[in-house]
Amino acid sequence: MLDRVESIVREVAATVVVPKFRALEAGEIEEKAPGELVTVADRESERVLALRLTDLLPGSLVVGEESVSADPAVLDLLQGPEPIWVIDPIDGTANFAAGREPFALMVALVQAGQPRLAVIFEPIAGLMSMAESGSGAFINGERVTMATVPVPTSELRGSVLSRFLPPELRARVQEGAASLGELLPGHHCAAREYPDVVRDVQQFAMFWRVLPWDHVPGTLVVREAGGVVRRFSGDDYNMTESGQGLLIARDEEVYDQVRQALLA
Template sequence: MADLTDTLTDDVAELLHRAATDVVLPLFQQLDDADVTEKAPGDLVTVADQRAEELISAGLRRLRPGSVVVGEEAVADDPSLLGHLRPGGAGGHLSGGGDVWLVDPVDGTANFAAGRRPFALMVALLTGGEQVGAWVLDPLGGTLAVARAGHGTTVNGAPVRVGDAVPPPGELRGTAMTQFLPPKLRRRAEAGGERIGALLPGQHCAGREYLDMLVGEQQFVLFWRTLPWDHAPGALLVREAGGVARRFDGSDYHPAEDAPGLLVAANERVWAEAREALILD
């Protein structure tokens, strides 16, 4: 069982800062055509993603010997790694007490490849299949959010609560990532947005969407694609700050579940209002 101490928490944060400083930022707006490829049609990967994942993965293994790292780029080469997200791991037993790291080395790769912001570096720690730690760093925005299960969420070292100052119904502000929604649900979400206030188009960076919830820029965000490295860190950050992260049917989000649809909100009331307006027929 991972003992997520203050020291380990700080060490992971420092590792993300180092990956950003040494690998990611020096390549921002400096990529050549050969530095950007497609893993699948429309799914980009850059040398920054690859090099940052190598640095972060090696560092996490040093911090927690015997742990398993499930990185976005590694999974592209070996999808069976996703089996480690389930209790007991891909083949049953995991060394290190079942400690599994999820790594998104550059979240918002399309933005990064185009030379625009935002993008983020993200890590989550699961022990025995349960989320126990999360880190999201926006290096250009200068924002680092950290969560420990049962200990709350901090942004740049200061504790945050997302549901303490929420606008009244009709004045909510949130994001619906409509790009990947099925056509019927996309039309429903776009039409329903007028009922709850400002409906934003999204920034193509899940990490920044979660950070914007934590700093009060928005009160909800709706996703269709729920790749674990995109959402395990942010879901824990929001939960530990007092919010909710649930599937459209109301079940709690878990990164091992391969199912579309996720609605994250500042509190129970906002989740219910956003679901009624954007999802329900």
């Protein structure tokens, strides 16, 4: 099934999303909430992905970013027994709307509260990240695993998405940043952050907002590559549990190093 999902995502990217990149007309970009953009391409991408994926798996349901925006009760489907397609039709919409990269399409299949497969596709960069539970993670067709050479705390680099951090936590993170190698501002696109951790471009990424379409696909890719995705508390991330704060790291040691530096 993973190959068929990959084909669907590639097709929707090519026929719906890419033709609108740097070609959006007046009125095709809206603010659905303060600081939150949506475009005609987001809505059409989600519509087509939902149709194609539910046809692929009869009886499955959809939790998509735009469907939840229209009706927050849709999010409750994640608590049910049915297989669920979690869809981010364009992750990095602000980038997409501004005519810049990165942006990506993200899809995950969830059953019994657990991600079973995931596809993350950056159509302009041509970066395809995929994973299937128990079968590993793949980037552009090659199986990937996390780097294993230890990195001193003073050399760790990673992104902190600080926009939504509470002020007191933001101050703590800024204070602790001095003990790390480099704190990156992030790409405003979780679909790039997760593969960058897998590829050792950076060793960690920190988020405050934890929306399932932003994190369920990347979580499976990182975990299948050998990494960890946990709450600030140290608990494993579970999409069915509410709460804020998420720290992605290439391994247990890096998680502990970053948590101690930025959150202790």
